Amino acid sequence: MAGVTNHELVTLLTARFGGKIIGVNEPYGLLTFETTKDVIIDVLEFLKENAIANFNFLTDITAVHYPGKKHGIAVVYHLHSMVKGVRIRVKVFIDEHHPEIPTATTLWNGANWMERETYDLFGVRFEGHPDLRRILNMDDLGVHPMLKQYPLEDPNRVDKKDEYFGR
Amino acid sequence: MSDINIVDAPPGIEGSGFFATSLDKVIGLARSHSLWPLPFATSCCGIEFMATMGSHYDFGRFGSERLSFSPRQADLLMVMGTIAKKMSPVLKQVYLQMAEPRWVMAVGACASSGGIFDTYSVLQGIDEIIPVDVYVPGCPPRPEAILDGFGKIQELVKNESGRRRNSDQYREMLASYGIQ
Numbered sequence: 001m002a003g004v005t006n007h008e009l010v011t012l013l014t015a016r017f018g019g020k021i022i023g024v025n026e027p028y029g030l031l032t033f034e035t036t037k038d039v040i041i042d043v044l045e046f047l048k049e050n051a052i053a054n055f056n057f058l059t060d061i062t063a064v065h066y067p068g069k070k071h072g073i074a075v076v077y078h079l080h081s082m083v084k085g086v087r088i089r090v091k092v093f094i095d096e097h098h099p100e101i102p103t104a105t106t107l108w109n110g111a112n113w114m115e116r117e118t119y120d121l122f123g124v125r126f127e128g129h130p131d132l133r134r135i136l137n138m139d140d141l142g143v144h145p146m147l148k149q150y151p152l153e154d155p156n157r158v159d160k161k162d163e164y165f166g167r
Numbered sequence: 168m169s170d171i172n173i174v175d176a177p178p179g180i181e182g183s184g185f186f187a188t189s190l191d192k193v194i195g196l197a198r199s200h201s202l203w204p205l206p207f208a209t210s211c212c213g214i215e216f217m218a219t220m221g222s223h224y225d226f227g228r229f230g231s232e233r234l235s236f237s238p239r240q241a242d243l244l245m246v247m248g249t250i251a252k253k254m255s256p257v258l259k260q261v262y263l264q265m266a267e268p269r270w271v272m273a274v275g276a277c278a279s280s281g282g283i284f285d286t287y288s289v290l291q292g293i294d295e296i297i298p299v300d301v302y303v304p305g306c307p308p309r310p311e312a313i314l315d316g317f318g319k320i321q322e323l324v325k326n327e328s329g330r331r332r333n334s335d336q337y338r339e340m341l342a343s344y345g346i347q
Contacts, residue, residue: 136253137287138255145288
């Protein structure tokens with residue numbers, strides 16, 4: 001199989017985007033880097049379209065919340081090159097109070113539901129998404145439950161106290 | 168020679184050429200042995216129900232051979248499995264579409280109380296949105312437990328007054344769920 005090494009990919013990306021490619025790392029051999037939200041779609045398009053890397057498959061879009069950090073929401077893209085048999089991970093850190101990022105539905109139709117899920121659970125607003133509404137939770141939930149600002153359980157609840165269960 | 172058992176007649180006054188009992192008891196007897204269940208199966212309890220319907224446990228022995236997949240013809244709503252809050256309007260709609268008299272059985276820990284899913288997205292028991300007649304505990308309950316719960320439903324059906332569904336108390340109970 002004509003693969004492509006992580007080193008070649010980094011060279012390719014920095015040649016095209018220069019200082020916009022930061023925090024390059026390879027945990028367990030999976031090439032991971034950060035970029036900024038103004039070039040993220042260009043980066044993804046470059047990874048998808050260029051003949052050397054050819055990351056034609058969008059595996060997942062999700063997010064991570066780091067409460068208290070300046071850019072507290074990381075939007076994470078996992079790409080897979082079906083041609084080369086290589087995977088890559090792209091992270092974009094955005095402001096947790098205004099979590100906005102351009103949509104990837106312009107590149108992959110499959111991004112539609114992934115972005116709806118990320119919006120549902122983390123409140124990330126994907127600008128230009130054709131139908132950005134909740135996908136998993138009920139429409140009137142009112143919160144984005146995977147954000148780490150909520151307690152794990154309501155400390156005042158009385159319906160599941162140990163004494164009711166003989167504990 | 169047949170070894171089929173026939174249910175005993177309800178208590179009444181018997182004499183030569185007549186048998187007198189109350190209409191409630193006759194109707195209850197008939198209903199309880201021909202309940203049409205609507206299986207609302209969302210997870211593993213539904214798998215146990217499939218075993219219950221199968222030849223080994225044979226739910227049909229109790230007059231429930233005929234599952235109704237239309238709520239309009241069903242007598243008994245069997246909720247088996249986790250009900251997410253997003254699913255709850257659907258479950259309520261199914262309940263509303265059922266004609267009176269209707270009974271509800273919550274099968275398993277999730278339908279009864281939310282079970283292990285003590286979380287924001289799961290309904291903590293279907294009795295938050297619809298009235299429940301019988302709860303079957305278990306995670307999941309064995310087919311025997313489901314049959315036992317069904318037996319409890321049959322007892323309720325047999326002994327229900329014909330006027331119960333028209334009573335103010337029943338209306339108030341439904342109103343407390345926001346129905347009618």
